Amino acid sequence: EVQLLESGGGLAQPEESLRLSCAASGFTFSSYALSWVRQAPGKGLEWVSATTGSGASIYYADSVKGRFTISRDNSKNTLYLQMSSLRAEDTAIYYCARYPGYSYGQTRLDSWGQGTTVTVSS
Amino acid sequence: QSVLTQPPSASGTPGQRIIISCSGSSSNIASNPVHWYQQLPGTAPRLLIDDNNQRSSGVPDRFSGSRSGTSASLAISGLQSDDEADYYCAAWDDSLKGPLFGGGTKLTVL
Numbered sequence: 225e226v227q228l229l230e231s232g233g234g235l236a237q238p239e240e241s242l243r244l245s246c247a248a249s250g251f252t253f254s255s256y257a258l259s260w261v262r263q264a265p266g267k268g269l270e271w272v273s274a275t276t277g278s279g280a281s282i283y284y285a286d287s288v289k290g291r292f293t294i295s296r297d298n299s300k301n302t303l304y305l306q307m308s309s310l311r312a313e314d315t316a317i318y319y320c321a322r323y324p325g326y327s328y329g330q331t332r333l334d335s336w337g338q339g340t341t342v343t344v345s346s
Numbered sequence: 347q348s349v350l351t352q353p354p355s356a357s358g359t360p361g362q363r364i365i366i367s368c369s370g371s372s373s374n375i376a377s378n379p380v381h382w383y384q385q386l387p388g389t390a391p392r393l394l395i396d397d398n399n400q401r402s403s404g405v406p407d408r409f410s411g412s413r414s415g416t417s418a419s420l421a422i423s424g425l426q427s428d429d430e431a432d433y434y435c436a437a438w439d440d441s442l443k444g445p446l447f448g449g450g451t452k453l454t455v456l
Contacts, residue, residue: 259445261391268348268450269383269391269434283444319390331381331436331445332397336390 226250226335228320233340236310244340246303246320254278254298257323259333260305262316272318273305274328283328288314310344317341350374350435350448357454363423366451368435370416374446378438380418382411385432385450394433395420427455 232244246258259274273294274283282294293306303320318340321333351369358364368380382395393402395411398418410421418435435448 268432269385269447271445271447274445285444328445330379330438331447332379332393333381333383333391334393334402336392338390 226322228322228335228337230318230320230337230340233318233342235343235345237346238311238344240310240344241306241308242310242342244305244307244318244320244342246305246337248301248303248320248322251322253296253301255326257326257328258296258303259321259323259328260294260303261319261321261333261336262314263319263339264313264316267316270316274323275303276328277326281327307342310342312344315342315344348447348449349439349442350437350446352433352435352448352451354449355452355454357456358422358425359456360425360427362425363421364425364453366420366422366433366453368418368420368448370418370437370446372416373441374416374437374439375413375418376416377440380411380413381436382418382420383434383436383447385434387431391434422453425455429453430455 227249229247260272279296291309295304320337322335379397383391384394385391398413399411408424432450434450
């Protein structure tokens with residue numbers, strides 16, 4: 225059974241940093257592209273970042289480009305999102321989700337974690 | 347404002363058939379597969395419709411998807427109270443070189 229478990233959320237002040245983790249199990253981690261998707265309180269879904277199975281190719285939404293860094297450790301079956309220079313508008317539930325194959329470049333996410341909540345406030 | 351446009355809300359009575367639309371452009375819906383997600387209250391989204399019209403595993407045949415030109419639709423027949431959820435369309439955009447979600451449609455079963 226595919227499982228994705230996010231952690232690392234919490235309260236941060238503006239301009240601070242936070243690192244999210246997504247621990248995966250139940251599949252061959254390095255064979256699948258992964259994504260971070262967020263949802264601000266009462267709002268819709270927003271694609272944040274994505275990476276291929278090797279981590280060599282990466283996508284960032286314009287709203288986080290230059291501030292967030294996605295990475296993965298295939299030896300630990302873990303996906304990360306390093307968030308820096310946090311803003312109030314980054315407050316959201318952050319979901320880790322899996323693509324059905326090695327690459328992104330489409331919008332089919334077949335497995336989702338339960339999310340971790342990030343709150344940015346002074 | 348999302349590039350993929352959905353009505354913010356929809357409603358129907360039990361047993362009724364409703365349709366949720368998703369309007370895009372030549373760079374997204376017209377040229378890339380559309381996927382639909384269902385998000386029940388307080389839960390993570392789940393894939394509902396794959397590649398325009400393929401039901402994901404375990405999805406009842408009351409749900410169906412279609413695509414025509416720059417628009418896509420999600421139809422739900424035999425509406426049930428359990429169908430109350432937010433529904434999102436999604437498609438890759440070749441111009442933006444990135445993935446897009448629609449703004450979401452909140453379905454209420456009266």
